[in-house]
Amino acid sequence: MIYLTLFYEFFLIGLFAIGGGTTTIPFLFDLSARYGWFTPKELINMIAISESTPGPIGINMATYAGFKTASYFGGFMATLGLVTPSVIIIILVSKALKRYACNTAFNRLLSSLQPAVVALVLNATYQIAKVSLTAWLPICILIFLLILMRYYKANSVFYIILAGVLGLTLKL
Amino acid sequence: MKILIELFITFFKTGLFTFGGGYAMLPILKDEVVTKHKWANEDELLNYFSIGQCTPGIIAVNVATFCGYKLKKITGALTATFALVLPSLIIITLIASILSHFMENEYVVHTMKGIRIGVAAVLLKIVFDLGKRVYKKSHSKKTDIAVFLFAVLAIVILKISSVTVIFLAFLAGLAELYVERAKK
Numbered sequence: 001m002i003y004l005t006l007f008y009e010f011f012l013i014g015l016f017a018i019g020g021g022t023t024t025i026p027f028l029f030d031l032s033a034r035y036g037w038f039t040p041k042e043l044i045n046m047i048a049i050s051e052s053t054p055g056p057i058g059i060n061m062a063t064y065a066g067f068k069t070a071s072y073f074g075g076f077m078a079t080l081g082l083v084t085p086s087v088i089i090i091i092l093v094s095k096a097l098k099r100y101a102c103n104t105a106f107n108r109l110l111s112s113l114q115p116a117v118v119a120l121v122l123n124a125t126y127q128i129a130k131v132s133l134t135a136w137l138p139i140c141i142l143i144f145l146l147i148l149m150r151y152y153k154a155n156s157v158f159y160i161i162l163a164g165v166l167g168l169t170l171k172l
Numbered sequence: 173m174k175i176l177i178e179l180f181i182t183f184f185k186t187g188l189f190t191f192g193g194g195y196a197m198l199p200i201l202k203d204e205v206v207t208k209h210k211w212a213n214e215d216e217l218l219n220y221f222s223i224g225q226c227t228p229g230i231i232a233v234n235v236a237t238f239c240g241y242k243l244k245k246i247t248g249a250l251t252a253t254f255a256l257v258l259p260s261l262i263i264i265t266l267i268a269s270i271l272s273h274f275m276e277n278e279y280v281v282h283t284m285k286g287i288r289i290g291v292a293a294v295l296l297k298i299v300f301d302l303g304k305r306v307y308k309k310s311h312s313k314k315t316d317i318a319v320f321l322f323a324v325l326a327i328v329i330l331k332i333s334s335v336t337v338i339f340l341a342f343l344a345g346l347a348e349l350y351v352e353r354a355k356k
Contacts, residue, residue, distance in 0.1 A: 019335045020194050020231040049267060049275055052284050054188050055260030056197070056232035063257075063264040075265050079257055086229030087253055090237035091246060093227060105349060111215065112345025113222040114306045115316045116338050118299060119323030120225065124195035125295040126328060132288035141286070145293035155208075156199035157189050160290040167286015168279060 002070045003077045009035075010062055010081030021050075021058030024082075028065060037069040058082065141166055175243055176251050178209065183236050183255035191291050194224070194231030199294040201235065211243055214305060226338050232256060315348050 009031055017023040025047065032038055038046070046068075050060035059079055066078025100106040133139050145159055166172075182204045190197040198221065205211045212220075217235075224234030233253055240252030267274050274280060303320075310316040319341050326332040326340070 014229045016228060017230075018228050019225060019333055022193065024230075050264070051192065052275065052288075053260075053263050053267065054191060055257070055263065056187070056190055056230050057193055058230035059187075059232070059257045059260040060264050063261050064268055067265055067268040072265060072269075075261065075268070079261060082230065083233045083253055083257060086227070086233040087237050087249055089227050089229065090224070090234050091241055091249055093223060094238060094241045094249075097223075108311060108349055109342065109345045110219050110222070111309070111311070112316070112319070112348065113338055113341050114215075114218050114302075115310075115320035116323045116341035117218050117222045117225075118302050118306055119320050119327060119337070120221075120334055121195050121198060121295065121302065122299045122324060123327045123334075124193060125292060125299055128192055128196070128288055128295065129292045132285065132292055138285070138289050141289050142293050142296075145290060146296065149293070149297055155203040156294040157185070157203070159294050160189055160191075160287055163290025163293065164283045164287040167289070168283045170282075170286075172282050172285040172289075 003073060005035075006066055006069060006074055006077045007081040010066070010078045011084055013062075014082040014085040017058070021056050021061070024058045024061060028061060031065070035069075038065060042068060137170065138172065141170075141172075176247065179240055179243060179248055179251050180255040182209065183240070183252045184258055186236070187232075187256040187259040190232060191287055194235065195221070196291050196295065197232055197235070199298045201239075202298065205239055211239060214302075215309075216242075218302070218306075222338055226335050312348055315344060319344050 013024050013027045013031075017027055028043055028046075029040060032040055032043055043065075046061055046064045047057075050057045050064060053060055059082065062078040062082040063075040067075035069078070129142075133142060141163065145163060148162075149159065186197050186200050186204065189200055198217075201217060202214065206214055206217055220235045220238040221231065224231045224238065227234055233256065236252040236256040237249045240248035240250070242248070244251070306316065307313065323337050323341065326337050327334065
């Protein structure tokens, strides 16, 4: 029964958290208050871990919270609940988009959102730079990576792994 | 079937190398979805993000569902989404169950600090690339620059939510379209 409750609660979070992973945080505090599945202190720990492990933060937190509540299958059900509304809504939106794909006014409107998306990506960059560029060595690594990108073209995963190796060897 | 396997591998990789929020997966998706597989062009990818930002749910999942659905309808949407969340499910379950001190391990801490700089670097590059591209293709450069500057101000300084910013950009686009039509 706990599995169904988990699915239901995370389904609601997936349905009402608009704007990405971090918007699920207040909902999780609410869950902690209503069910006592995990304490607020555990939740803060979960957020820290979710931010520094691979994968989207929202998914990581759902898996973690579900696991704390009802072990392996709990983590699975919470994640399933969280993604189900997205999948349904996006499939419906995709169908609607297809209908307007040839409409020039509609395409103009979509492209007018692009400068705002660039600003959002810039903000994501700023947020991660703020916590990682705290000394001269990280700044030097960043500059090195940017220069490398200019002269040695590879995919993004390559630079991310290289940065991890540098972090490990230079004991950042 | 081949496309489904490729979709699975692509989104599994994306889930594995996304550190931070949904936008951190943009550079990887651009490499994989646009450059390598040509499943969508850059405009479509940007549209997925702007729509995914305003529709309910995690942006990363919304974008994966969009890409998967475009290629192989519902099967594709489910495959891409499942592949995206699978690394999280495995890694978080391992950390929560047996590796509870994993995040305190000094080697992990050093590696993670390096990885974050790497993510910042690839994001910085994509901001430049995207900015240049959006500017070149822009229908009205003045409006687009104004929207961009306003959006930066709104998010970083005024702390206005991303959804509101996209909505305001939509209104600006609508106003501009209206003015243009009125001129004709």
